[in-house]
Amino acid sequence: MDFAICTIDNKKYKAHEFQKLDASELANKRRFLQCQCGGSAFFRKASASGQAACFGARPHKEGCDFAAQESETVNGTLSEDEKEYFNSGKELILDLNFGTQNTKHVSDTDENDIDDKSKAGHHSSKNGKATAKSHRRLSTILRTLMIDENYFNNSNLKIELEGYSYLSKNLFKNFNKLTNEYVDDILNNRPNTRRAIWGMVSDAQYDKKNIESIWINTGGNNTVSILIDEKVSNSFMERFKIRELEDLSGRYVLAIGKLKKSKNNKIFSVVENISYVSIV
Ligand SMILES: [Zn+2]
Structure with missing residues (x-):
């Protein structure tokens, strides 16, 4: 986006002007940036690979003129399946080892639920429905929060972490x-x-x-x-x-x-x- 407002001095800056501020002033002011819509904004210096200095905001408030210009804005909606899942009161296991050493639970492309019990060889069911524990990667959860954090704040999901059980609304x-x-x-x-x-x-x-x-x-x-x-x-x-x-x-x-x-x-x-x- 073309400019951002710094809430310290209430000045409108263009990205190339902002880049010229001295290092300590820039370091301080970049933490207090807003879009004209009031959304939190960020500043990125020109990169070694040749990208010019720029501002962005995440997310813009509804109706902001700058929102459409940016390719990196948060968008998308949760699928009905995801919504149902967050409302189900199921237990969710954070798949913390994904991408590190231990990836036995989930393959690179598979973000679906995995039924622990069937994996262990004995499938249990309640009312004819499998009682599954689901695995989610942190990156998947972060994307969901970015789209709509209310699904975590209002759901009864229980999250297992290091042997403790948290309610999602308390953990995130x-x-x-x-x-x-x-x-x-x-x-x-x-x-x-x-x-x-x-x-x-x-x-x-x-x-x-x-x-x-x-x-x-x-x-x-x-x-x-x-x-x-x-x-x-x-x-x-x-x-x-x-x-x-x-x-x-x-x-x-x-x-x-x-x-x-x-x-x-x-x-x-x-x-x-x-x-x-x-x-x-
Ligand atoms: Zn905006």
């Missing part, structure tokens, strides 16, 4: 819902609980002290950041085919981890296992 949280009060409540009462946090990336940077680890930022200073631990940063870049961190601006991330707060009250979550993060 958009960045915007991680208020200070919400995080304090978790830290005080359920410090070992995990959350699968997701949303649009504003920018990403290597840690200033430990350049092996990567900070994925999601907006202004009061929003959550995700730390990709040095143990997994190389496999992270490889797995999601990220050539430079700039590629992450405007993409969506889903990361599972314990929520933490720094001394400066910055909320963050650490990814220590490559299976616990997805980028689309």
Whole structure:
């Protein structure tokens, strides 16, 4: 899109002007960008491969003139089968090992439900219907959340994660819902609980002290950041085919981890296992 508005100075910027700001001003202002429609916007620097600097927004508000110009906007609707599935109260198993070492559950092209019990050799049924546990990959879930997060927030899906059972509406949280009060409540009462946090990336940077680890930022200073631990940063870049961190601006991330707060009250979550993060 042609321009974006920075909410720090309320100025309209064209992408090539924005690119000329000095490094620290740019790093700060890029986390406070909006489209004219009010949708969260991102800035991507010109890439080494020759793509010009640009702005984008995800998603635009309905009726925004810029929405049609962008090929990367979130679109699509859930199929009736998917809707029925999310309303079914079934149990869902996160297929966290997909794309890492252990891919025995799901083949590359197969995102369908897999019936655990029939695989194990004894098919059980209730009212004539198979009681199946379903497997979903993180990337599939992230795409569903991007299309319509309400299906997770309103459904009774139970999600198994590391031997614990979560209700989907509790496990998945958009960045915007991680208020200070919400995080304090978790830290005080359920410090070992995990959350699968997701949303649009504003920018990403290597840690200033430990350049092996990567900070994925999601907006202004009061929003959550995700730390990709040095143990997994190389496999992270490889797995999601990220050539430079700039590629992450405007993409969506889903990361599972314990929520933490720094001394400066910055909320963050650490990814220590490559299976616990997805980028689309
Ligand atoms: Zn817009």
